[in-house]
Amino acid sequence: MHRSKGAVVLATGAALMALGTSAAALETKISGQVNRALMAVDDGAKSDTFFVDNDNSSTRIRFVGAADASPGLKAGVLFEVEFQGNDSNLVNMPGSPTGPGRSTGSPTFGERHTAVFLEAGWGRVTLGQTDGAANGAVEVDLSGTSVAHYAGNTDIAGGFHFRDNAGAFTSATIAGTSSQQDFESRYDVVRYDTPLFGGFKLAGSFGTKANSDVKELALWYSGNLGAAGGLAGALGFSQRGVAAGDDEIVGGSISWLHASGFNATLGLTDRDDPTAGRDKQFSYLKLGYKLGKHAFSVDFGRGEDQAAAGDEADFFGIGYVYTPVAWAEFYALVKQHQLDRSGASLQDINVAMIGTRLKF
Amino acid sequence: MRPRHALPIALLGVALAGCSAVPVAYRSGTEIPEGPGMFSGAEGAFVFRSGARAASSEYEEFIRWRAEKARQPQR
Numbered sequence: 001m002h003r004s005k006g007a008v009v010l011a012t013g014a015a016l017m018a019l020g021t022s023a024a025a026l027e028t029k030i031s032g033q034v035n036r037a038l039m040a041v042d043d044g045a046k047s048d049t050f051f052v053d054n055d056n057s058s059t060r061i062r063f064v065g066a067a068d069a070s071p072g073l074k075a076g077v078l079f080e081v082e083f084q085g086n087d088s089n090l091v092n093m094p095g096s097p098t099g100p101g102r103s104t105g106s107p108t109f110g111e112r113h114t115a116v117f118l119e120a121g122w123g124r125v126t127l128g129q130t131d132g133a134a135n136g137a138v139e140v141d142l143s144g145t146s147v148a149h150y151a152g153n154t155d156i157a158g159g160f161h162f163r164d165n166a167g168a169f170t171s172a173t174i175a176g177t178s179s180q181q182d183f184e185s186r187y188d189v190v191r192y193d194t195p196l197f198g199g200f201k202l203a204g205s206f207g208t209k210a211n212s213d214v215k216e217l218a219l220w221y222s223g224n225l226g227a228a229g230g231l232a233g234a235l236g237f238s239q240r241g242v243a244a245g246d247d248e249i250v251g252g253s254i255s256w257l258h259a260s261g262f263n264a265t266l267g268l269t270d271r272d273d274p275t276a277g278r279d280k281q282f283s284y285l286k287l288g289y290k291l292g293k294h295a296f297s298v299d300f301g302r303g304e305d306q307a308a309a310g311d312e313a314d315f316f317g318i319g320y321v322y323t324p325v326a327w328a329e330f331y332a333l334v335k336q337h338q339l340d341r342s343g344a345s346l347q348d349i350n351v352a353m354i355g356t357r358l359k360f
Numbered sequence: 361m362r363p364r365h366a367l368p369i370a371l372l373g374v375a376l377a378g379c380s381a382v383p384v385a386y387r388s389g390t391e392i393p394e395g396p397g398m399f400s401g402a403e404g405a406f407v408f409r410s411g412a413r414a415a416s417s418e419y420e421e422f423i424r425w426r427a428e429k430a431r432q433p434q435r
Contacts (some may be wrong), residue, residue: 029405033392057390064405136388147391223381232386233370254370266370326395327404355378360399 028065035059035147037331037355038131043093044347045167050102050171052088054355055155057147059083059113066119074122078130080113088353089175092159097169099159112186126191133191133203134183134218134236136250138267142232142257143288144295147357148319148331150255151180151267151284153301156353162339162346170346174337177313178303181249181269181282183238184214199223214240218252229258245274253284261290263297280324295321327359 035057039050053059059082066076085107092099115128139151149156158175191205205216218236225231233254240247251269267284281304290299297317302312317335324330337349387394397404 026410028408029403030408031392031397031400031405057392060392062392123389139388139390140386141389144389148392152390196383199381220386222384222386224384225381230384231381235368326393327398329393357393358398359393359395360402 025067026067030061030063031359032061033057033059033357033359035355035357037088038354039088039091039157039351041093041160043160043163044349045163046093048093049103050088050091052086052091052353053091053107053354054147054353054357055084055087055158056150056152057357058087059347062113065193069118073118074215076117076118076119077125078113078115078128081109082112083107083109085227089155089158092161092173093169095169096159096161097171098161098173106148115152121195123195124193126189126193126247129186129188130191131186132184132189132207132214132238133193133205133216134234134238135185135216136182136236137181137218137220137236138182138251138253138269138282140231140232140234140253140255140267141265141286142255143263143265143286143297144290145297145319145321145331146286147329148321148333148353149297149317149335150286151265151282151301152182153299153315153317153335153337154179155283156333156335156351157337157351160337160349162337162349165345165347167347170344172307172311172339172341174313174315174349176307177311177339178301178315178337179194179282179306180267180284180301181251181280183216183218183236183249184209184240187214189214209240212240212242214238227259229256229260231256233329234266242275244277246272248272251282257290263288263290265299278305278309280304282306283333293323295323308341310318310342314338324325329357331355331357 035054037052037054039052063079066074069298086104090104094101111129113130115126117124117126117209141150154175160174161169162172162204163169187207187209189205193203194201199221201220203218207214216238218234220234222232235252238249249269249271253263253267257263265286269282271280273280284301286297286299299317301315315337319333321329321331333353335351339346395404396402400406
């Protein structure tokens with residue numbers, strides 16, 4: 001691995017030298033979005049409303065710049081930060097055992113991407129804080145309703161605790177019991193992506209997350225099948241070294257959007273968690289329909305054995321997104337989370353949300 | 361068929377379908393959407409382009425001048 005890191009350093013240096021010796025076409029783009037919502041939650045004992053930043057696709061600013069470093073070689077930077085107040089995945093009922101309650105306090109910028117890349121006919125090498133090779137591989141979704149709901153179900157109301165029949169909080173949360181286990185997210189990596197071959201590309205990354213070495217590998221696909229519509233999918237693997245051994249996740253997703261507007265999405269992951277000493281599973285199914293400016297979908301998901309052996313955490317959702325113009329989306333979501341735990345009787349959590357994402 | 365087996369089988373179907381498909385770029389719906397922006401207009405981003413192409417031409421002209429100068433006999 002040291003050898004590959006050295007190669008990246010050499011390549012980056014070569015690109016910078018090339019930039020220093022020849023003027024090049026330079027293009028920078030700044031874009032962003034604001035995504036705010038009103039969320040209502042009923043946990044069986046209490047109901048409340050929350051003004052949130054939708055963590056499915058948070059409020060953020062993105063800066064991308066690239067220049068021709070030399071003939072056939074492009075060098076660039078990617079910088080993206082989010083700015084969330086009352087993150088929809090963190091807020092929870094006042095008095096909860098953990099968490100901020102209805103407000104997370106003053107928002108601060110959170111790093112999403114701070115990376116440099118080199119791109120040529122051989123593919124792309126990225127260095128810095130960015131997506132691991134498999135990040136998003138369980139979230140491929142062509143439904144057009146991802147801003148309302150997708151495999152990452154815990155991004156909305158993930159911080160809420162289930163209550164028992166007496167109304168007392170338990171330690172079990174939505175996030176802890178039905179995570180989509182989307183590999184290792186974003187962290188400091190060196191990543192390589194092959195060029196596209198017939199719609200396929202392979203990506204591999206190595207990095208460090210929370211003082212642990214992480215390796216990821218993923219196969220990505222996206223293609224247009226003509227009258228049969230569009231198809232996209234990914235298969236990923238991650239391995240993170242922890243004290244008890246290797247924490248490994250394997251899984252992926254596939255999504256099909258027929259020309260009629262009908263769409264179907266499937267996602268599955270299996271995590272071998274040596275710290276917990278058991279496998280943790282997640283499965284997800286979404287069916288939807290897109291017609292012009294409207295997109296509608298229903299989904300079902302299940303997390304198994306995540307917070308405790310024998311846990312079954314189910315969720316059902318209905319989502320709708322209206323896109324009157326390309327830069328504005330108005331969305332609505334209702335969903336229910338259930339937790340079936342041995343020896344416990346827990347109350348369902350119901351969530352409703354309306355919001356808008358405006359791209360500026 | 362167990363659910364865990366469904367994905368590899370589905371991806372095998374994708375591989376076969378990929379043989380006849382036209383590749384398209386996939387963009388996650390949880391990223392900043394493509395297309396126009398409220399303030400940024402049709403490009404969907406505030407775009408800054410340097411006058412680098414002109415500078416590049418000037419630089420190339422300088423390189424040519426320097427090479428020509430080097431070929432000339434020194435007085």
